[in-house]
Amino acid sequence: MKENYEVTSRRIEITGLVEVLQEIIEDGSKVPFSKKVLVDRDEVVNILDEIVQVIPEDLRTAQWVLAEKDRILTEAKTEYERTKAEVDRMMQEKVNNHDIVKEATIKAQEILNKAQTEAKLVKLSARDYADSLLSDLDAEIKERNQQMMVNFKNLFEGFVQEYNKSFHTTSTTIKDNIKELREMK
Template identity: 85%
Template sequence: MKDNYEVTSRRIEITGLVEVLQEIVEDGSKMPFSKKILVDREEVNTILDEIIQSIPEDLRTAQWVLAEKDRILTEARTEYERTKAEVDRMMQEKVNNHDLVKEAEAKAQEILSKAQTEAKLVRLSARDYADSLLSDLETEIRKKNQEMMLSYKNLFEGFVQEYNKTFTSTSLTIKENIKELREMK
């Protein structure tokens, strides 16, 4: 239960860090006559470092889940082997009682089947958890990347328009000065 809480907490932490990064971009100082903004590079890099450090922790958690699955599977196999050995011993003692032997074999098969089912459920749960975690992370990163690319595109387009306007104005002033010089006598 505690581990599940920690995983959810880290997922919330990563999402929170991405939201803080978005706020930094949205709250950045706007440059006059432009759509550009200024952000604190160190602050942005710090948040990106925290995100990068959080991701391996989630991967370690997924690895722990897989290791736990292997441990449970090993325990189930051990229990199966122990039970099977016990059944074999019981069979040797009760060879004459055919019903007892059949009951023991059925119990051994039931234990094996149960262990295999539990192992499969743990393996599938671990895979689904890791898949879900990585899919959510990929979706969030793609979304933030698209938002940042759109922001940069808008900033660049604003810069180009401002530059073109300034260039046109300067060019017009130069032409007027040339004309004025040529008209001087």
């Protein structure tokens, strides 16, 4: 439960940092006659540094989960090998006692089945966690990209309208000047 809270907290932190970055871009001074915006380089670099510091933590968590899966699989295999060797020894000692051999075989199979089930659960959990994390990150990136594209489109449309208005005003002034010149005698 605590890990889920930490992962959610980091996602919220990343989202917040991306939103702050977007606000900096939206609030930046617009460069006339271009789509460019002036922003405080240090402020943007600091936010990007924070994002870079948060993302690796999620990757380390995913790597830890995968390492734990490998460790559990190794332990399960070792336990299986140890149990199998124990069963073999018991079979040698009790070759004449068929019930004990059957019981040991059943016990070894139960341990093997349990170990395989646990290993499979750990592997599936690790895969699901990594898949969820990457899917969430992909969705977040797509959403932010879409928002940025809308912002860029709105910015460009505003620039075009302002340019068209300025052009129309200039054109009207020129026409008025031409008319005034022609009317001079």
